[in-house]
Amino acid sequence: MNGTVTCRGLVYIYRLEGYDVVALGGVDLDIAPGESVALLGPSGSGKSTLLSLLAGLIRPAAGRATVGETDLAKASESDLARMRATEVGVVLQGAERNLLPYLTAEQNVRFAQRAARAHGVSAAELPAPRDVLALVGLLGVRGRLRQRPHELTPGERQRLALAVALAHKPGLLLADEPTSQLDSVARDEVIAALESVRRAGTTVVVVTHDPEVGAGMGRQVTIRDGRVGGEGRLGEEFAVVGRDGSVHLPPDVLAMLPPGTRLRVHPRPDGTVLLAPAHAAQPGSEVVPADEYEPEDDGTAYRRGQIVPDYSREVA
Numbered sequence: 001m002n003g004t005v006t007c008r009g010l011v012y013i014y015r016l017e018g019y020d021v022v023a024l025g026g027v028d029l030d031i032a033p034g035e036s037v038a039l040l041g042p043s044g045s046g047k048s049t050l051l052s053l054l055a056g057l058i059r060p061a062a063g064r065a066t067v068g069e070t071d072l073a074k075a076s077e078s079d080l081a082r083m084r085a086t087e088v089g090v091v092l093q094g095a096e097r098n099l100l101p102y103l104t105a106e107q108n109v110r111f112a113q114r115a116a117r118a119h120g121v122s123a124a125e126l127p128a129p130r131d132v133l134a135l136v137g138l139l140g141v142r143g144r145l146r147q148r149p150h151e152l153t154p155g156e157r158q159r160l161a162l163a164v165a166l167a168h169k170p171g172l173l174l175a176d177e178p179t180s181q182l183d184s185v186a187r188d189e190v191i192a193a194l195e196s197v198r199r200a201g202t203t204v205v206v207v208t209h210d211p212e213v214g215a216g217m218g219r220q221v222t223i224r225d226g227r228v229g230g231e232g233r234l235g236e237e238f239a240v241v242g243r244d245g246s247v248h249l250p251p252d253v254l255a256m257l258p259p260g261t262r263l264r265v266h267p268r269p270d271g272t273v274l275l276a277p278a279h280a281a282q283p284g285s286e287v288v289p290a291d292e293y294e295p296e297d298d299g300t301a302y303r304r305g306q307i308v309p310d311y312s313r314e315v316a
C-alpha cells in the first residue's frame with residue numbers, strides 16, 4: 001500500500017480530426033496516503049480525464065504524474081498494467097461495467113484477484129473475498145455473496161463494484177461517479193463504504209457531481225477549465241494559486257469581478273491580500289494604502305466616506 005499521488009503541470013490533450021481539445025491545462029495536485037478526495041467541478045472541466053490519467057489508462061501530453069512509485073509519463077505499458085493489477089483499483093462509471101454478470105458477488109471479487117496473481121502477488125498477500133465484501137458492507141446481507149449482479153439492488157451492485165476494485169488491496173481507489181442514479185439511502189451506503197475503505201488505509205479519489213458525496217470526503221478539489229481551481233477542507237473554501245500565479249475566483253466573486261476587471265493587489269501586514277477593483281476608486285482620487293482600509297462585517301471597506309469592496313482572502 002502506498003496511495004500517494006503527485007501531479008505537476010499535468011497536461012492532457014484529446015486529438016480529434018484536426019482539432020485539439022485541451023482537457024487538462026496544467027494540474028498541480030498532491031494527495032497523501034490515506035486521504036479521501038472528491039474531484040468536483042463543472043461538466044467538461046476535466047475530472048474524468050484526470051481520473052483516467054491516474055489510472056494509467058491514458059498518458060500525459062506534458063507534465064509529471066506519479067502514483068506510488070510509478071511515473072505515469074515514463075512507465076511502459078506493462079508497468080502500467082502491473083500498477084493497475086497491484087497498486088490501483090478503478091471503478092468505472094456505471095456499476096455493471098465493472099462486473100461479470102454470470103458470476104456471483106464472491107466469484108466477481110475472486111476473479112478480480114487473478115490479475116494481481118498474474119503479476120506475482122501470492123494468494124497469501126491477497127485479502128479473502130469475504131473480507132473485501134465485508135469492508136463495503138455486503139457480507140451477511142441475505143445471502144448476497146451467492147447472488148449475481150442483476151439480483152442485487154443498484155446500491156449493492158455499486159458496492160460490489162467497489163469490492164471488485166479493492167480485490168487486490170490497492171493503495172489507491174479511483175471511482176468515477178460511484179453514486180450516480182442511486183437514491184439517497186443507497187448513496188449514503190456507498191459514502192459509508194468509501195469511508196470504511198479510507199479508514200482501512202486506502203487513498204480514495206472520487207469524481208462526483210453530488211455535493212453530499214463531496215462533503216463525505218475529507219477534501220474537495222474543484223477542477224475548473226482543466227486546472228485545480230479551488231479546494232475545500234473541513235467546510236472551508238480556498239482558492240488555489242496556480243504555478244503561473246493565476247487564481248480561479250469563486251463563481252460568486254467572478255460575478256462581481258468579471259473577466260477583464262483591473263484589480264489592485266495589496267498584500268497586507270496581517271497576511272491577508274486585498275483585491276480592490278480599479279473602478280472602485282473615484283477618478284482622480286488617491287490610491288489608498290491597503291492597510292488603511294477598515295473592513296466591515298458586510299464585506300465593504302470604508303475610508304473617508306469612500307466605499308471600496310473588500311475582496312480580501314486569507315492566504316493560508
Ligand SMILES: Nc1ncnc2c1ncn2[C@@H]1O[C@H](COP(=O)(O)OP(=O)(O)OP(=O)(O)O)[C@@H](O)[C@H]1O
Nearest residue numbers: 014016021022023042043044045046047048049050
Ligand atoms: N474522447 C474524447 N475526445 C475528445 N474530447 C474529449 C473526450 N473526452 C473528453 N473530452 C473533452 O475533454 C474535456 C474534459 O472532459 P472530461 O470528461 O474529463 O470532463 P468532466 O469534468 O469529467 O465532465 P463530466 O462531469 O461531464 O463527466 C471536455 O471538453 C470534453 O469535451
